[in-house]
Amino acid sequence: MSIAAFARRIELQTRPIHPETEAALQKRWAELPEHARTPEQLLGKCAVGCEGTHGVFPKCNLTCSPCYHSADANKVRIDGDHTVTEVTKQMALLRQIRGPRAHAQLIGGEVSLLPPKAHRDTLKAMRAVGREPMSMTHGDFDYDYLLDVVLDDDGKPAFEKVSFAAHFDSLMRGRRGAVRPRSEAELNPFREKFAEMFIDLKKQTGVKSYLAHNMTVTPTNLDEVEQVTRDVLGMRYDMMSFQPAAFIGDDRRWKENFEEVTIDAVWDRIEAGAGQKLPHKAVQFGDPRCNRHTVGVMVDGRFASVLDADEPKDIAARDRFLKHYGGMIFGDIPRWALTVKVIRAILSHPQDLPPLIGLMSRIVKRGGGLRAVIRAARKGKVSFKTFVVHNFMDAEQVKPAWDMMKKGIVSDDPKLKETQERLGACMYAMSHPETGELVPACAQHSVLDPIENIGLRTLLPLEPKGERRTGISNGKVDELVTDGSRW
Numbered sequence: 148m149s150i151a152a153f154a155r156r157i158e159l160q161t162r163p164i165h166p167e168t169e170a171a172l173q174k175r176w177a178e179l180p181e182h183a184r185t186p187e188q189l190l191g192k193c194a195v196g197c198e199g200t201h202g203v204f205p206k207c208n209l210t211c212s213p214c215y216h217s218a219d220a221n222k223v224r225i226d227g228d229h230t231v232t233e234v235t236k237q238m239a240l241l242r243q244i245r246g247p248r249a250h251a252q253l254i255g256g257e258v259s260l261l262p263p264k265a266h267r268d269t270l271k272a273m274r275a276v277g278r279e280p281m282s283m284t285h286g287d288f289d290y291d292y293l294l295d296v297v298l299d300d301d302g303k304p305a306f307e308k309v310s311f312a313a314h315f316d317s318l319m320r321g322r323r324g325a326v327r328p329r330s331e332a333e334l335n336p337f338r339e340k341f342a343e344m345f346i347d348l349k350k351q352t353g354v355k356s357y358l359a360h361n362m363t364v365t366p367t368n369l370d371e372v373e374q375v376t377r378d379v380l381g382m383r384y385d386m387m388s389f390q391p392a393a394f395i396g397d398d399r400r401w402k403e404n405f406e407e408v409t410i411d412a413v414w415d416r417i418e419a420g421a422g423q424k425l426p427h428k429a430v431q432f433g434d435p436r437c438n439r440h441t442v443g444v445m446v447d448g449r450f451a452s453v454l455d456a457d458e459p460k461d462i463a464a465r466d467r468f469l470k471h472y473g474g475m476i477f478g479d480i481p482r483w484a485l486t487v488k489v490i491r492a493i494l495s496h497p498q499d500l501p502p503l504i505g506l507m508s509r510i511v512k513r514g515g516g517l518r519a520v521i522r523a524a525r526k527g528k529v530s531f532k533t534f535v536v537h538n539f540m541d542a543e544q545v546k547p548a549w550d551m552m553k554k555g556i557v558s559d560d561p562k563l564k565e566t567q568e569r570l571g572a573c574m575y576a577m578s579h580p581e582t583g584e585l586v587p588a589c590a591q592h593s594v595l596d597p598i599e600n601i602g603l604r605t606l607l608p609l610e611p612k613g614e615r616r617t618g619i620s621n622g623k624v625d626e627l628v629t630d631g632s633r634w
């Protein structure tokens with residue numbers, strides 16, 4: 148490599164905002180529907196949105212009500228090579244359209260049914276194109292599996308950091324030791340155990356982790372959200388994400404009327420569990436009818452939001468930082484490059500330092516003041532926390548709305564129009580290399596998953612005999628049939 152080419156590479160690596168990120172953000176903003184182009188909108192300003200995989204390992208060995216998987220998802224064999232190959236293709240398209248950096252979920256059925264090496268190779272393939280992968284699991288796997296995923300064949304860590312989202316709620320059936328939980332509280336030991344695996348992982352291998360706790364909410368467990376929030380806040384999860392149930396997927400598993408579980412209803416309970424208001428209006432991903440989230444610092448049980456829409460100085464700082472630094476990539480780059488990048492960013496806008504210091508001092512104040520923060524930090528009780536509610540839509544509306552959108556028709560039915568608006572501002576996409584399209588996850592699950600599953604059943608038929616696994620808890624043997632029959 149010539150000196151000039153080397154210099155160009157270093158310049159690009161340390162440029163505050165990568166030109167391809169800038170282009171992807173501009174495209175994202177231009178494609179957003181008018182109603183989503185609000186001051187608090189983050190899509191197109193600093194984020195391109197989340198991504199997810201599909202059509203790779205639809206099988207799951209738990210049974211939940213509701214379940215978003217297609218009715219015949221369990222009739223498809225788990226095949227590690229297929230997953231690595233297809234995810235690599237999907238990620239390549241996302242890299243091309245969405246630029247060099249995004250968060251992507253390794254999602255399908257149950258990720259821990261993948262052979263550990265295939266799981267590891269898939270995460271590597273996602274990272275290779277700048278994706279920050281998060282493995283989506285029910286959390287019912289053993290520490291040995293985790294070790295086998297994160298350690299290469301030579302026993303050395305394959306990653307500096309891994310991200311897992313574990314789904315725990317009392318609507319799930321078949322978890323070892325909690326086959327039919329009668330309450331959310333019954334799952335707390337399992338939530339704890341899962342999080343502790345990652346503390347052990349750090350101690351044993353040095354591999355860091357980011358952990359999300361996911362929970363589906365229906366009328367049955369809505370009132371338990373408050374206590375779950377309180378309990379999980381005491382555990383080592385970085386994010387708490389709640390999904391009001393929607394009528395998608397296997398209709399044999401729709402047992403309740405989900406309509407009364409709104410974002411507001413869930414958020415009220417999260418706030419009750421956190422013991423305080425959780426400001427969320429300063430930032431928005433996509434459509435507010437789809438998502439609500441807030442990020443902050445937890446200081447010994449007290450949540451200090453990074454931004455509060457009721458504080459005009461926070462809003463001014465938000466707008467300034469989004470304008471100057473939106474799209475800056477911090478993850479997965481060498482420390483030296485990050486340092487130079489940050490210095491270049493500060494030097495390009497030195498006038499931003501006072502507002503930055505002002506914002507940080509307000510966050511500290513919300514956390515109880517400098518002394519409280521220092522005291523909590525000494526006890527190891529300062530950490531970032533994110534709260535999320537993601538509100539999927541019902542297949543009954545998504546199917547016709549998506550169909551019309553594909554034909555360029557705007558529905559005049561109020562419900563379908565709303566659905567189209569939300570799909571148009573979607574922040575969670577899945578990639579189709581065969582058509583070059585990115586598809587909202589709602590459309591993927593409601594329209595495309597069932598069709599894909601038909602093809603997958605032919606491509607990856609089950610072994611002639613179903614597999615069985617057993618677990619022993621409280622002296623009893625829990626047995627789970629995973630050959631597609633109802634458990």
Ligand code: SF4
Pocket residue numbers: 433434437438537538539540569570572573574575587588589590
């Ligand atoms: S359209 Fe569906 S997948 Fe996209 S953000 Fe809204 S609820 Fe989520």
